[in-house]
Structures are given as C-alpha cells and as structure tokens.
Amino acid sequence: MSDMRLIVAGAGGRMGRALTRVISETSGAVLTGALEAPGSELLGKDAGTLAGLPANGVLLSADLWSLSANADGILDFTVPGATIANVAIAAQRGLVHVIGTTGLTASDDAVIKSVTSRAIVVKSGNMSLGVNLLAALVKRVAQSLDDGFDIEILEIHHRAKVDAPSGTAYMLGEAAAEGRKITLEAHAARGRDGHTGARRSGDIGFASLRGGTVTGDHSVIFAGPYERIELSHKAEDRMIFAHGAIKAALWARNQKPGMYSMTDVLGLGDF
Template sequence: MADMRLIVAGAGGRMGRALTRVISETPGAVLAGALEAPGSELLGRDAGVLAGLPENGVKLSGDLWSLSGHADGIVDFTVPAATIANVAIAAERGLVHIIGTTGLSSSDDAVIKSVTRQAIVVKSGNMSLGVNLLAALVKRVAQSLDPSFDIEILEMHHRAKIDAPSGTALMLGEAAAAGRGVDLGTHSARGRDGITGARRPGDIGFASLRGGTVTGDHSVIFAGAMERITLSHHAEDRMMFAQGAIKAALWARQQKPGLYSMADVLGLGDF
C-alpha cells in the first residue's frame, strides 16, 4: 500500500511541529500538507524547517480545500472553531480525520458525529497509550468499587493551556462515569470555592492546576472511608501524543466510516 499522505493542522504550533517530526520518522506516512490559520505570519514557511528538520518543500497554507485534494488524512490538534471548520471539508474530501483538539462543546461533538456516517474520525482527549490504558483501568476500578468511594480527578498542565478541565481529565471522568453507570454531565463537580457544603454523594470531582512547562499530569483518586486508591499518569514529552496520533491515522485508514477512539485503535474497547 502507498504511503498515507497526511495534512498537519496547526502545523506552526508546538503539537503541529511535533507531528511533522513524527511523520518524517514513521514508515508508511508522508507529510502532504501543512495547514495554518488564515492570516498567520507563518504562512509560506517551510514545515520541515519549523519542526527543526531539513527543508521538506511543504509550505504552510491557510487553504485546506486545496491541500486536501492530494491527501488521505488530516491530523488536527488545533482549537474547536478550527477543528469544526475542518470537519466538513475532511468529510467531503474523504479524508481520515484524527482529532486531538480539546475544549470541544457538546454541539461541536454533535457536528463531528454527524459526518461519521460517511467519514472516518478518530477523536480522543489524549492520544497516548498510557493515558488510554489508564482510562480503561479507571473504568474497571469505578465499576468494581463500592459507590461510597468518592472519585476525584486532579490534572496539571503548562501555564499556556487555555481550557480546563483538560480533555484528558474529562476523558478519565467519562471512564469513571461509565464504570459507575451514570452520566458525567449530571454527576460532576467542576470547581469548589467558598462555603460549598458537604460533597454531594456520587459526584466525580475535578481540580485543575496550571503552571510552568508541565506537559500533563493526571491522577484519579478513589477515596473511601479508611483508604485511597490513586491511579496516575505523567507525560514527559508531547511527542508521545504525536506518535499516538500517527498510529491512529495509519490504523483508521483500514476502517469503515464511523467515530472511533484511541481505545479502539489500541484494542482496549472491551477491557
């Protein structure tokens, strides 16, 4: 089979540059396009040079329609508005769409789901093997423990992160809720300040820390009357997210239209 031709969305950003490097190192994948926001000062720059590689001749462009005419997939770690703008074009062009964007709303998710009757989409709040294994463990532990155990999710990221809780924290919350057989939207506590009263039984709590250059730390705490269980993951380099995303793209190329997660990519769906 020919190499999979991939477009990197947000190619000028930190994740975009990491994706460009990983594609250059991955057999079976080739960089076919580099997308940036219209009006960006990086338009026209060489994607390889921006990623710390030799010049590769792929220039950053703001026109996904043109880029997508010669591609098989798009890897998208941008912002919600950009991702939703990319969804329709990717679906119309028949591109595999790998979505690692966080901060998506329920209406954004509905738009993404609406195209999966004819398009292949892999969407995850975190593309790492370790985090997806953690989510599977969280689901199993939540299912196994007595409901009297309180569940709290603690996450920390670098000072520049703009959304909270992180997409990974929400993914872990969804895993915990699935294990408990409840809806996260009606069983979550997103922030506590002042006289809040006692903790509401059954809530899944979230706490977000921001500072420094932390790539991503996540812990899920199951707190019982006289004991605690803590499951944790510590990310050390964003390259692991890029590696997971490219693995997902190569896997998705062989799938039928639908909405998939990294649990599907890694065979953890029935864990």
C-alpha cells in the same frame, strides 16, 4: 499499500511541529500538507524547518481545500473553531480525520458525529498509549467500587493551556462515569470555591492546576473509608501524543466510516 499522505493542522504550533517530526520518522506515512490559521505570520514557511528538520518543501497554507486534494488524512490538534471548520472539508474529501483538539462542546461533538456516516473520525481527549490504558483501568476500578469511594480527578498543565479541565481529565471522568453506569454531566463537580457544603455522594470531582511548562499530569483518586487508591499518568514530552495520533491515522485508513476512539485503535474495548 502506498504511504499515507497526511496533513498537519496547526502545523506552526507545538503539537503541529511534533507531528511533523514524527511523520518524518514513521514508515508508511508522509507529510503532504501543513495547515495554519488565516493571517498567521507563519504562512509560507517550510514545515520541516519549523519542526527543526531539513526543509521538506511543504509550505504552511490556510487553504485546506487545496491541500486536501492529494491527501489521505488530517491530524488536527488545534482549537474548537478550527476543528469544526475542518470537519466538513475532511468529510467531503474523504479524509481520515484524527481529532485531538480539546475544549469541544456538546454541539461541536454533534457536528463531528454528523459526518461519521460517510467519514472516518478518530477522536480522543488524549492520544497516548499510557493515558488510554489509564482510562481503561479507571473504568474497571469504578465498576468494582461502590459510591462509598469518592472519585476526584486532578490535572496540571503548562501555563499557556487555555481550557480546563483538560480533555484528558474529562476523558477520565467519562471512563469513571461509564464504570459507575451514570452520566458525567449529572455528576461532575467542576471547581469548588467558598462555602460549598459537604461533598455530594456520587459526584466525580475535577481540579485543574496551571503553571510552568508541565506537559500534562493526571491522577484519578478513589477515596474511600480509611483507604485511598490513586492511578496516575505523567507525560514527559508531547511526542507521545504525536506518535499515538499517527498510529491512529494508519489504523483508521482501513476502517469503515464511523466515529472511533483510541480505545478502538488500541483494542481496549473488552478490557
């Protein structure tokens, strides 16, 4: 099979540059397009140069329709508005759409889901192997423990992160809720301040910290009577997300239209 031709959305950002570097190191993948927001001062710059590589002749463009004419997939770690704008074009062009964007709303998710009858989408709040194994463990532990064990999710990210809780924290909350056979929307406690009263039994709590250059640390705490279980993952470099995203794209190329997650990519569905 020929190399998979990939577009990197947000190619001028930190994740976009990491994706460009990993594509250059990955057998079976090639960078064919670099997408950036209209009006960006980086438009026209060489994607390889921006990523700290030799120039590769792929220049940053704001025109996804033109870029996608000769592409097989798009790696999208941008912002919700940009991702939703990319969804329709990716579906119309028949691209594999790997979505790592966080902060998407329920209505955004509905738009994404609406194209999956004819498009292949892999969407995850975190693309790393370790975090997806953590989510599988969280689900299993939540299945095994009753609501005498309170579930709290703690995350810390760099000072520039704009959404909270993180997409990864929310994904871990979803895993815990699935294990408990409840809905996260009805049981999430997202931020506490002032005189809140006692903790409500069955809640899944979230706490978000921001500071420095932290790539991303997540802990899920099961706090029971006189004992506590803590499951944690610490990301040391965003390259782990880039490697996972490209693995997802290469896997998805051979799938039928539908909505997939990293659980599917890694074969963790029966864990």
